[in-house]
Amino acid sequence: MNNQFVIEIGRLHSEVQAKKPIIHHLTNYVTVNDCANIVLALGASPIMADDIEEVEDITAISSALVLNIGTLNQRTITSMLAAGKKANQCNIPVILDPVGAGASQLRNQTIARLLDQIQISILRGNMSEIRFISGSDASTQGVDASERDIANAGQTGMETAARLASKLNCVVAITGATDLISDGKRSLYIQNGHPLLSKVTGTGCMSTSLVGGFAGVTSDYFIAASAGIMCMGIAGEIAFHAVGSKGTGSFHAAIIDNISMLNDQTIAEMAKIHE
Amino acid sequence: MNNQFVIEIGRLHSEVQAKKPIIHHLTNYVTVNDCANIVLALGASPIMADDIEEVEDITAISSALVLNIGTLNQRTITSMLAAGKKANQCNIPVILDPVGAGASQLRNQTIARLLDQIQISILRGNMSEIRFISGSDASTQGVDASERDIANAGQTGMETAARLASKLNCVVAITGATDLISDGKRSLYIQNGHPLLSKVTGTGCMSTSLVGGFAGVTSDYFIAASAGIMCMGIAGEIAFHAVGSKGTGSFHAAIIDNISMLNDQTIAEMAKIHE
Amino acid sequence: MNNQFVIEIGRLHSEVQAKKPIIHHLTNYVTVNDCANIVLALGASPIMADDIEEVEDITAISSALVLNIGTLNQRTITSMLAAGKKANQCNIPVILDPVGAGASQLRNQTIARLLDQIQISILRGNMSEIRFISGSDASTQGVDASERDIANAGQTGMETAARLASKLNCVVAITGATDLISDGKRSLYIQNGHPLLSKVTGTGCMSTSLVGGFAGVTSDYFIAASAGIMCMGIAGEIAFHAVGSKGTGSFHAAIIDNISMLNDQTIAEMAKIHE
Numbered sequence: 001m002n003n004q005f006v007i008e009i010g011r012l013h014s015e016v017q018a019k020k021p022i023i024h025h026l027t028n029y030v031t032v033n034d035c036a037n038i039v040l041a042l043g044a045s046p047i048m049a050d051d052i053e054e055v056e057d058i059t060a061i062s063s064a065l066v067l068n069i070g071t072l073n074q075r076t077i078t079s080m081l082a083a084g085k086k087a088n089q090c091n092i093p094v095i096l097d098p099v100g101a102g103a104s105q106l107r108n109q110t111i112a113r114l115l116d117q118i119q120i121s122i123l124r125g126n127m128s129e130i131r132f133i134s135g136s137d138a139s140t141q142g143v144d145a146s147e148r149d150i151a152n153a154g155q156t157g158m159e160t161a162a163r164l165a166s167k168l169n170c171v172v173a174i175t176g177a178t179d180l181i182s183d184g185k186r187s188l189y190i191q192n193g194h195p196l197l198s199k200v201t202g203t204g205c206m207s208t209s210l211v212g213g214f215a216g217v218t219s220d221y222f223i224a225a226s227a228g229i230m231c232m233g234i235a236g237e238i239a240f241h242a243v244g245s246k247g248t249g250s251f252h253a254a255i256i257d258n259i260s261m262l263n264d265q266t267i268a269e270m271a272k273i274h275e
Numbered sequence: 276m277n278n279q280f281v282i283e284i285g286r287l288h289s290e291v292q293a294k295k296p297i298i299h300h301l302t303n304y305v306t307v308n309d310c311a312n313i314v315l316a317l318g319a320s321p322i323m324a325d326d327i328e329e330v331e332d333i334t335a336i337s338s339a340l341v342l343n344i345g346t347l348n349q350r351t352i353t354s355m356l357a358a359g360k361k362a363n364q365c366n367i368p369v370i371l372d373p374v375g376a377g378a379s380q381l382r383n384q385t386i387a388r389l390l391d392q393i394q395i396s397i398l399r400g401n402m403s404e405i406r407f408i409s410g411s412d413a414s415t416q417g418v419d420a421s422e423r424d425i426a427n428a429g430q431t432g433m434e435t436a437a438r439l440a441s442k443l444n445c446v447v448a449i450t451g452a453t454d455l456i457s458d459g460k461r462s463l464y465i466q467n468g469h470p471l472l473s474k475v476t477g478t479g480c481m482s483t484s485l486v487g488g489f490a491g492v493t494s495d496y497f498i499a500a501s502a503g504i505m506c507m508g509i510a511g512e513i514a515f516h517a518v519g520s521k522g523t524g525s526f527h528a529a530i531i532d533n534i535s536m537l538n539d540q541t542i543a544e545m546a547k548i549h550e
Numbered sequence: 551m552n553n554q555f556v557i558e559i560g561r562l563h564s565e566v567q568a569k570k571p572i573i574h575h576l577t578n579y580v581t582v583n584d585c586a587n588i589v590l591a592l593g594a595s596p597i598m599a600d601d602i603e604e605v606e607d608i609t610a611i612s613s614a615l616v617l618n619i620g621t622l623n624q625r626t627i628t629s630m631l632a633a634g635k636k637a638n639q640c641n642i643p644v645i646l647d648p649v650g651a652g653a654s655q656l657r658n659q660t661i662a663r664l665l666d667q668i669q670i671s672i673l674r675g676n677m678s679e680i681r682f683i684s685g686s687d688a689s690t691q692g693v694d695a696s697e698r699d700i701a702n703a704g705q706t707g708m709e710t711a712a713r714l715a716s717k718l719n720c721v722v723a724i725t726g727a728t729d730l731i732s733d734g735k736r737s738l739y740i741q742n743g744h745p746l747l748s749k750v751t752g753t754g755c756m757s758t759s760l761v762g763g764f765a766g767v768t769s770d771y772f773i774a775a776s777a778g779i780m781c782m783g784i785a786g787e788i789a790f791h792a793v794g795s796k797g798t799g800s801f802h803a804a805i806i807d808n809i810s811m812l813n814d815q816t817i818a819e820m821a822k823i824h825e
Contacts, residue, residue, distance in 0.1 A: 531802070
């Protein structure tokens, strides 16, 4: 399966560059610039718009909707719900990044409302966030995964992902040292990436945006999630080897560099996935 | 004319560095950091403030006002109108960047309100945005110009710019592979720049901010618009030759680098303008 | 004193990396990405959250609270007051960056409300901002210190810092060519840094965030303030020597690089402090 799967990811990567799908984001103000730049680097076209008076118009001209609650507020929560419902009506995929799930009542309630009122296509978070949403015992470290939760990667983590995917009828992706992707039936481990990625803010958000870019050109959300997350991991590895010794500022720019320079051959050569 | 015009741009560039004009921005949260950094790199002093209770105070101490609707919302629309009126009262130039014109009713209505209630000094957008505002047939691609509209650059595009400039009594600048500047009487083509600029978010916004920087030291808004847009193009060319092969993250930083390193001689040597 | 003091700063630096304290920010949308990245580069864990419904929850799980009024608005002012009161209840240090004090009535009133209702632990600003707050004659240049106020560094500036520190019962840090730190009894001059730091937006905000990082692991706020500001200065010096000749975009990334690469030895070798 893997070889064919990786070739298909390469093909989708080319398709993003050919079709330039518009990816509508309602996201946080911390990492929004990086999300826009990484979507452009992939070859898609980002648009950020969050006012209730325009989110439906913008979602309607888009090929995917990314909802990221990193700096949620009352105004943007309302807009996220409206945009998500519109996306469902238009059969546009909705990718949810539940940043900081477990860290506040507002985040927890908002995630519950989004999952209740919107059919999510892909849910991407770290181990603490996904464990919290799945109802498993989770310990939060703000917006970062806690070390105790990280220890649950592997078989236990994949079971969490698969169970939640079945329950929500969507793809669940848990990113970390090993990334776990499941749609409840299929499952995949990705071992690309580098520990330094956790020292740059927004590498999770950027992964979610890349997933949005791929979801803009395919209705197979399992492969879209895998593709976005694997590309982030590959770019992180190349970036680390190129400039990791300089520090995290240079590494940050090099992540974007290496998404913009990705091609099918690099993807094929560097993919580290297994079922 | 061109030689004298380019010398005058060099002189204004030095004047920005000497006077450090304060440039008040009400802008989007996607590219705001780049706008602030490019204004500093030019030698001016950016200030971002958008609350209705302070925008008039801040405009009153500034030398130019930049309004950018990239992530407009009800709150900031009200503030933009108040700041713009204050700028008109204080005889401070107002530079408008109508990001995503045509993409939503809210954007279209907001642009109409801004143009109706505020005397704009300089309007800078891409071909889709300006065609939409001019009432020409336009096809939107979110916040990017559509390929069909880009094909309207050249003579037809300049006629659009000139007609709109006369109607609005302001300078209209359409940026793209060739930049078109018109105040209804004078017109100018600029052929600096590089295609990779379209792969970094906010290069349009940054151009608008540079135009704001120049407008802070001269009341000739035709030359201010030309200067800001030409400097962006020159910086893009140098940045591409320096690091373009690394990717868009490095290119992004190098754009700012090369605005900060610009001098009159580089401007004179690299200017590609014709009437 | 200095040698022991610098060794203690190095020890605290290691402690930040070991404990990874969560630093809650209510800050501006211009430099928020840099603030998050520099806190990560230091080894701490940033979280940005500003909705009134969650700020108390987030403050309660944090080790320090940073309030930065760079792009304040009615909504976030209310949230800042709530978060600050919660921090006081929880005995969590509050670091205030009064960006643009003196530039608008709203900023002035907000600073007065924050100082009235919240016990601030550390106040960090430029000379214009701190002079304004202290009631001294100050001339504002938007969000930058005016040249006239900068001339007040040195003995006069330190007296301003010490008086205000005693009045507010907190540490006051005035950053500039020479940084002045006082808690009313102890005082310290830091001469690390480089003039190019003033050409990148948010270097003041980033200093404040670094101070927040150190305040997350010690209740000696005088050393926390000194440590954060000195680390910024040292990183600026190394960054300038590494890439300053390229321009401010590369310098910007290199500041983050050099915070991420800092170690006790570099701190000990480069510290330039005197009483």
